[in-house]
Amino acid sequence: MPFNPTRRHLLTAAGGLGLSFVLPKLAATAQRPATDATFLFSCDVHACLVSADGLSPDCAAEGKTDAALLRHVAAVNAVGGLVWPAVIDGKPSGLASAGAPIAAPLGLVLGGDMTDDGGGQVKVPGEGWQLQQFTSRYQQGTGPDRVHYPVYNGLGNHDLDQDGVAPHIDWYRRELRDYVELNHRSTVFYKAPVPVTNYDLDSDNYSWDWGGLHLIQLQRFGGDDTKGAISGLPWLQQDLAAYAADGRPVVLFQHYGWDHFSTEHWDPAAKTFDPTGAGPAHWWSDEERAALLAALKGYNVAGIFHGHEHPTPMIYNREGYDIFKPIAAFLGGLALVRVTDTFMDVALAKAGENPADLLFTHAFSKRL
Structure with a gap:
């Protein structure tokens, strides 16, 4: 477990064996790469095509259309070159970066539900229409209909x-997991389009670094073992020990969060899932959340980003962790993030009515 020395630790360790313990940690911190990483996060794309021109039932009424995805892609691509907002909804944003140009994002990270129905179900195995639609919009490319950053x-x-x-x-x-692996796991013989540093074949969790920032993708949730999945918690513990023991900031991404919708349980009296139910968990359990938090304990987790709930932008804190959720991508949502050696800025935004318009709605900033 990494040790994060406070001023009191340093003072009391100034003599004897204490100093020999602290100095290697300080040396490791000093050797860490500099950090100034700007990136985007979005979630819940819900690509919905089931034929060349047909959508899954209810998708059109819910706004899960290709036109909506094109509007989102335009807003995502317009971020680089804009200015960090100094004012949001008539009030100072409080962002450390306020008024500064937004650097070209290093990538777009997605927090689950890339497709609406398992990639687009067909009776005979074959590439689903929804995965094809997702790829045509959210695999890095050129032109107005493709994301311009690594995804x-x-x-x-x-x-x-x-x-x-x-x-x-x-x-x-398997089709969806293969898509993730082929996009991110390089081998001796194969170069992935968006290679990462550490890929777990069992869970499809993976991690990478931008300078001195360590980033971890946990898929549905850290520790998921449903529908035949293999828990990635042992891998996560090994990854953090190998790549984040020097105290560098860590950012995590997954689909489920700590919000009321993600944590609802079955309510026998109401015969539905709700936040006050005493029955089984709907999405992930209290025990699963506790196991994930235990794996993170002692590391410098700067933020956790998730999706799952669609219409409500969220910035909140649970168990001492700052947590962020933009509205769904098909509703135009995204989070703009900047992490440096001294601060972390997060601005939630949504696509405007006109192509490439972007409206900032919420902001968060903290010292690191």
Whole structure:
């Protein structure tokens, strides 16, 4: 477990064996790469095509259309070159970067539900229309209809929960997991389009670094073992020990959060899932959340980003961790993030009515 010395630790350790313990930690901190990383986070794309021109039921009414995704892509691509907002909704944003030009984002990280129905279900195994639609918008490319930055993929319950038609029960889960692996895991013989440093074959969790910032993608949630998934918590513990023991800031991404929707339970009296239910958890359990937090204990976790709940932008704190959730991508949502050696800025935004318009709605800043 990493040790983060306070001023009192340094003073009391000034003599004897204490100094020999503190100095290596300070040396490791001094050797850390400098950090100034600007990136984007979004979630809940919900690509919805099931044929060349048809959507899954209810998708059009919910706004899960290709036109909505094109509007989101335009806003994402317009970020670089804008200015960090100094005022949001008539009030000072409080951002350390306020008034400064926004650097070209290093990437777009996604927090799950890339597709609406397991990539787009068909009776015979084959590439689903929804995965094709997602790729045509959210795989890095040129032109107005593709994201212009490297995309770091993440899976959610809509990508992984649905069973295929027998006997191909797990085909769609494997299709989505293969897509993530092929985009991010390089081998001796294969160069991934968006290579990462550490990829776990069992859980499809992965991590990478931008300067002195360590970033971790946990897919549906850290420790997921549903629908045949293998928990990535042992990998997460090893990854943090290997790459973040020097106290560098860590940012995590997953689909489920700590909000009321993500943590609801079955309510026998109301016969529905709600935040006050005493029955089984709907999405992930109290025990699963506790296990993830135990794996993070002692590390410098600067923020956790998630999706799952669609219409409500959120900036909140649970168990001492700052947590962020923009509105769904198909509703135009994104988070703009900057992490430096001294501060972290997060601005939540949504696409405007006109192409490339971006409206900032919420802001958060803290010293690191």
